[in-house]
Amino acid sequence: MTTAYELIAPERLALLGEIARSTRMMSSATVIELLKDIEQLRANGGEKRRPLACGLCYEEHGEEVHPHPECTWGRYPEHDKLTKVKDKSQAVYDFLQFATKHGVDLGRTVTTRVAVFEGSEDCTAVQPVEGLQLQELLAKHFGVDLVKLDQEKERMIDELRALNTPEASRG
Numbered sequence: 001m002t003t004a005y006e007l008i009a010p011e012r013l014a015l016l017g018e019i020a021r022s023t024r025m026m027s028s029a030t031v032i033e034l035l036k037d038i039e040q041l042r043a044n045g046g047e048k049r050r051p052l053a054c055g056l057c058y059e060e061h062g063e064e065v066h067p068h069p070e071c072t073w074g075r076y077p078e079h080d081k082l083t084k085v086k087d088k089s090q091a092v093y094d095f096l097q098f099a100t101k102h103g104v105d106l107g108r109t110v111t112t113r114v115a116v117f118e119g120s121e122d123c124t125a126v127q128p129v130e131g132l133q134l135q136e137l138l139a140k141h142f143g144v145d146l147v148k149l150d151q152e153k154e155r156m157i158d159e160l161r162a163l164n165t166p167e168a169s170r171g
């Protein structure tokens, strides 16, 4: 059984100690974080649970469940995929930025047939890969469908619009 002291992050515990020693007021953000911790502990019978990729829900008895009322996990599968690979794709992006800074750019080799003095011959050139092409390449690598992603975005906007439309004017 995990105790409350083990559940609360060490830095937060240190902050609490500091507050207790001084007459400093606790910020509302600290209180909210603490209440979240306590609620977590209460809801799970004292067990510390693994937070899920959505950032709102926690693993329950080893299973990924998404009961949080604001959680949309599963409704937008391509966005879920993006969320899951967020750290990895960020690492790839950071590396590419680092490489560029050191004069190494991602390039695509293209072959074209060019006319020469006696006929024609293949000529290769390296074209830089950046912007949209890079986005497409990253999406492909991480198995994210950009067309579906766009469709989901449209759906999200439609759903938000519907939520913001008062009942009376919906017809």
Ligand SMILES: [Zn+2]
Binding pocket: 052, 054, 055, 056, 057, 058, 065, 066, 067, 068, 071, 072, 073
């Ligand atoms: Zn969730």
